[in-house]
Amino acid sequence: MTTMMERPTPTSGDAPKVGIIRHLNVFTAFAVGALTAIIVWRLSLALLPADSESAPLFTREDKITLLSMIGWFVGFMTGIGALVAPFRWVMGKDLSHDENMFLAGKDMGTKRYFRYTTDHKVVGIQYLVITMVIFGIGGILAMLIRANLGTPEGGWIHPQAYNSIVGTHGIIMIVGTIIMVTGPFGNYIMPIMIGARDMAFPRLNALSFWLIVAAAIPLIWGQFIGGISTGWSAYNPLAGQAPLGMNGYIMFICIFALSTMVAGANITTTVVRMRAKGMTWNRTPIFIYGVVASVALALPAFPVFFLSQVMSGMDRALGTSFYDTARGGSGWLYENLFWIMGHPEVYVILIPAVAALMEMAPVFTRRPLFSFNVAVMGIAGICGLSVLVWAHHMYISGWAPLLNAPFMLTTELISIPTGMLFLVLIGTLWRGRLWMTVPTMSIFALLWNFMIGGVTGIYLSDVPADAFLHGSMYVTAHFHYTLMGAGLTGALAALVYWFPKMTGRMLDKKLSWISFWLVQIGFNVAFIGMFLVGLQGQPRRVEAYAAIFNKGNLVTSIGAATIMTGMLVLLAAVIGSWRSGVKAPMNPWQAKSLEWTVPNPVPLENFETLPVVTEDVYGYGRKN
Amino acid sequence: MPDTNTPYFTGQWWKRKDVKRHAVLWVILTAFIGYVGTEVQVRAMGAPASETMENVINLMRIFTWAASPVAAFAAAIAIGALMGKRHYGDNPPPESEHAIRNSPRAIALWIVVSALMCLFALVVGLIALQKDDARLLDAKAIHINVVGQQWAWNYDYPGSAGVRSEVLHLPVDQPVVFHVTSKDVKHSFWLVQLGVKIDANPGQFTETSVTPNKIGTFDIRCAELCGLLHAYMQNKVIVESKADYEAWLASQPDTGKTTWVEEKAAA
Numbered sequence: 001m002t003t004m005m006e007r008p009t010p011t012s013g014d015a016p017k018v019g020i021i022r023h024l025n026v027f028t029a030f031a032v033g034a035l036t037a038i039i040v041w042r043l044s045l046a047l048l049p050a051d052s053e054s055a056p057l058f059t060r061e062d063k064i065t066l067l068s069m070i071g072w073f074v075g076f077m078t079g080i081g082a083l084v085a086p087f088r089w090v091m092g093k094d095l096s097h098d099e100n101m102f103l104a105g106k107d108m109g110t111k112r113y114f115r116y117t118t119d120h121k122v123v124g125i126q127y128l129v130i131t132m133v134i135f136g137i138g139g140i141l142a143m144l145i146r147a148n149l150g151t152p153e154g155g156w157i158h159p160q161a162y163n164s165i166v167g168t169h170g171i172i173m174i175v176g177t178i179i180m181v182t183g184p185f186g187n188y189i190m191p192i193m194i195g196a197r198d199m200a201f202p203r204l205n206a207l208s209f210w211l212i213v214a215a216a217i218p219l220i221w222g223q224f225i226g227g228i229s230t231g232w233s234a235y236n237p238l239a240g241q242a243p244l245g246m247n248g249y250i251m252f253i254c255i256f257a258l259s260t261m262v263a264g265a266n267i268t269t270t271v272v273r274m275r276a277k278g279m280t281w282n283r284t285p286i287f288i289y290g291v292v293a294s295v296a297l298a299l300p301a302f303p304v305f306f307l308s309q310v311m312s313g314m315d316r317a318l319g320t321s322f323y324d325t326a327r328g329g330s331g332w333l334y335e336n337l338f339w340i341m342g343h344p345e346v347y348v349i350l351i352p353a354v355a356a357l358m359e360m361a362p363v364f365t366r367r368p369l370f371s372f373n374v375a376v377m378g379i380a381g382i383c384g385l386s387v388l389v390w391a392h393h394m395y396i397s398g399w400a401p402l403l404n405a406p407f408m409l410t411t412e413l414i415s416i417p418t419g420m421l422f423l424v425l426i427g428t429l430w431r432g433r434l435w436m437t438v439p440t441m442s443i444f445a446l447l448w449n450f451m452i453g454g455v456t457g458i459y460l461s462d463v464p465a466d467a468f469l470h471g472s473m474y475v476t477a478h479f480h481y482t483l484m485g486a487g488l489t490g491a492l493a494a495l496v497y498w499f500p501k502m503t504g505r506m507l508d509k510k511l512s513w514i515s516f517w518l519v520q521i522g523f524n525v526a527f528i529g530m531f532l533v534g535l536q537g538q539p540r541r542v543e544a545y546a547a548i549f550n551k552g553n554l555v556t557s558i559g560a561a562t563i564m565t566g567m568l569v570l571l572a573a574v575i576g577s578w579r580s581g582v583k584a585p586m587n588p589w590q591a592k593s594l595e596w597t598v599p600n601p602v603p604l605e606n607f608e609t610l611p612v613v614t615e616d617v618y619g620y621g622r623k624n
Numbered sequence: 625m626p627d628t629n630t631p632y633f634t635g636q637w638w639k640r641k642d643v644k645r646h647a648v649l650w651v652i653l654t655a656f657i658g659y660v661g662t663e664v665q666v667r668a669m670g671a672p673a674s675e676t677m678e679n680v681i682n683l684m685r686i687f688t689w690a691a692s693p694v695a696a697f698a699a700a701i702a703i704g705a706l707m708g709k710r711h712y713g714d715n716p717p718p719e720s721e722h723a724i725r726n727s728p729r730a731i732a733l734w735i736v737v738s739a740l741m742c743l744f745a746l747v748v749g750l751i752a753l754q755k756d757d758a759r760l761l762d763a764k765a766i767h768i769n770v771v772g773q774q775w776a777w778n779y780d781y782p783g784s785a786g787v788r789s790e791v792l793h794l795p796v797d798q799p800v801v802f803h804v805t806s807k808d809v810k811h812s813f814w815l816v817q818l819g820v821k822i823d824a825n826p827g828q829f830t831e832t833s834v835t836p837n838k839i840g841t842f843d844i845r846c847a848e849l850c851g852l853l854h855a856y857m858q859n860k861v862i863v864e865s866k867a868d869y870e871a872w873l874a875s876q877p878d879t880g881k882t883t884w885v886e887e888k889a890a891a
Contacts, residue, residue: 159852166849231849237826238809238851325827331810332825365705367720374731396812397823398804398830401757408749412742419694419738423731426698429705431642433720436712447702455661455691458745459684464752467832468669468680468819471812471847535668537816539847542855546843590716621723 018102021081021095026114029079029210033217036075041068062317065225065244069218069251076214081116082207104202106604116210118202121602124188125502126209128495131183132574134176135567141169143564146557154544162543163229164245170232171249172219175256177483178298178345179212180491181352186267186291189498192595193285195276195613197605200269204262211259215252222248231541233342236323236334240315250313257306264295264302276594278613285593285617286375290355293379294348297386301344308337332399339390347386349483351379353490354421354450357443360497361425363591364440365432367621375424381417385410395466404463411461418454422447438512442493445520449485453478456531474534477527485523492519492570499577500584504600508581511573518566526559593617646700653696653703661688670817673838673863676759677819679752686748690741759833765799768792772804772811772824774850775857787876792844792861794836795869801833812848815861821847836863 044064051060077083085095095103105112105119112122113129144165148157157165191199199205222228226243239246271292275284311322312334321327323334355375362369369375391400391407425443434440456478459465469475499507533552538545545553587596594613598606637643662685672678711717759765769780781787794800804813806824814821815834822832836842846857864872 154855159855163849163852163854229851235810235848238849241809241851325825332828365720366717368723368725370724371726371731373726396821398825398828405750405753408753409746412745412749415742415745416735416738419734422698423734426701427727427730430701431708431720431722431724432705433717434705434708434710435717436710444702444706447698451695451698455688455695458687458691462683462687462745462749462752464676464749464756465680465683465687467756467821468677470821471814532664532668535665536670537814537843537845539814539845539855541849544855546858588714618725619723621720623723 017098024081029076032079033072033076037068037072040071065247080210116206118206120187120191120199123205123209127183131180138173141165146560149553152547164227167228167231177349185494192606195594195611196274201266204266208259208263215255218248218251250309253309257302260298260302264299267295276611276613283616287355287359290352293383294352297344298348301341305341339393343390344386349487353487356494357490360439361428362618363589364435367432368618370427374420378417378420385414395463438496438516439493442489445489453481472534473530473538477530480527500588503578505581506584508573508577515566515570522559522562526556529555646704649700653699654693658689658692673817674834674836680819762799765801767801770802770804773807775853786879788879794863795866799835803829805829809850811846811850814845814847817842
């Protein structure tokens, strides 16, 4: 007989000791958020003094709106449970083991998707769903735009509402494309791919997702108090003149920028610190490079965006004059801040999508990736140059005509690293053996779309040609070709490729093929039509146009409807396959990267024993 | 990383059948992409009404033709791959018969060619830019003041003791410098068929210049979202013979306001 006490181990029968976290979920978050917003609203209504005669228009209302939105934000984050752990820590305690397991969503079923869950796989699925929701709303807004442009007179949507729809479509699609790869796949797949049990900071991971949900409400709120009638770029002084809805945009950007910064720090740290033993930088899959480049590029970009909107909000609510020319400010300052974020941001969107396709190319051609080193150098080169090109959005703004030539130089230089990515893809296709799947065809679609997007980018990078093309539909078509034709194509391929690992089921083959062709054909019809009206002289963001643009706009509308159909087919495929698709084997594509070595469904903490990596993941092809 | 294969481009590689096939495809595609790319775009742009616009159209031609071999190269390899061995089914195809990971020669060639093309684009662009900039300093130019406001353009003419119009009148073959500003928010002053555009910023003047070389009526549009009726902020520019222009200017009522250009001269 021994008298030693055995260490008590929690058995499955015991109820785990979980404090207040047990009661917090998305519903409490919405309730506390709404309540706080209402309280702050009533208080500020009662307490804020009336504006003096000399104050600019709207100031008091702007203060009240912004304060209520901040109240919402703080309330929501409290209600979801984001503050529990920091609060405990300040009190000198920490979360218990049970609470940490609870937060990780252990044995919780679907409820974990509605909580502040830290498991990276839950966060990945949450990101996937919210990305789909964003694309759904953004797509509906796009269809409304096309509907209004059905006739030259436009007119069935009020111009103010039309401008707001254009702005909202723009900003939420930008946000959707920013998170579409690094969100779902960067969170779900990336940690498994590098052989880690979770992210470096799991709570920050949950935070980054719930910040996006918190951000969405001010944007929706803004729609009901005047809308965002400035386009997604929200240039000042137009934004200063815009109705109260502009505050929704400002809060949305501030919170979303926080989310991006948090996610960027988390993903970068995870990749730098937590790769499996033996996974040297030379053996790290190229997709990981793409994800890390994307979020690391967002790290300098988004604080600037945050700042630009804080200043915009202060101009509106506190009577400062950062952007007010009449009182010493400058609209050019806003443009600079905006595009210092705005140009790296397009590569934040593009790089991970292209990298995902580079990851898939060897799998579906059964040969090694052609020149991994060039791929890495291309990504690094784009990252480096992308922070030096912002003023090509301002060639004709008159801000600094003398700088047009140097910015033309940096912009054209970026075609060299971009060309490297093309070289890697076509080099991998060269003498490969094609396995005809949707991801394989997506590589071809990307080459086609990105080639058009890239070459039209050369015209736009050229100052004299830009003096004609800037602000026209040509620009709109160009960036849809890059962000949608290249970016979204890569993201949809990633969805098909990683769907079996994320859901345990294969994505319906037939429907995903139908969707692929509808989206790609519709896309090219829509945006080639848009190029043509741009060349004919149709400005962007107009709700009515001259009769000569009629044909091109009709073509674009037909194409847009085809894209919408294709996306609906994809949605049906995703929902249907997720519920009752064919069960996926562990490694349906016979790929060599680590995420395919874990069983379906992926267990909590992914690996029982951490893997050791001895070679890179591209060892395909017969070695003669 | 070791190259696990015998290099592909050895011996008389240019005589290989698949290399020849790709080369033929490349030439055909270059011609096709270059021709279609330029023709479709240039036709959509319509007839130019100034040398500036002719330059823009020429730039579009040059860049399209310069880019078409590169685009055609990628397209030839892509089409070549699609026409090669394809595998359908749920299980992966057998491994491809090589494991080439690298080709220093191909990489070096690609980077050098893309750098040269980049340099070419830059030089062509700088030459065109220099022409545009030089025009701003033309001593023979007349100076017109352009004021944007929500949602119309106003023009003040020189030597007219205060003629102001909403439809722009320009004499043909006469260099014009525009001094553009805005009363409220940012607008963008776009003379479509004349190929120039410059933003109108509140509190600042920006300059652009053009020499219309064709008599006719052309479009002016605002190219920067400027609020509710941005889509309707468009009007015409009437380019007419010097005599017609003078006659029109003389027939206009004197608003009594001197133009800012003269104010500046007086100062």
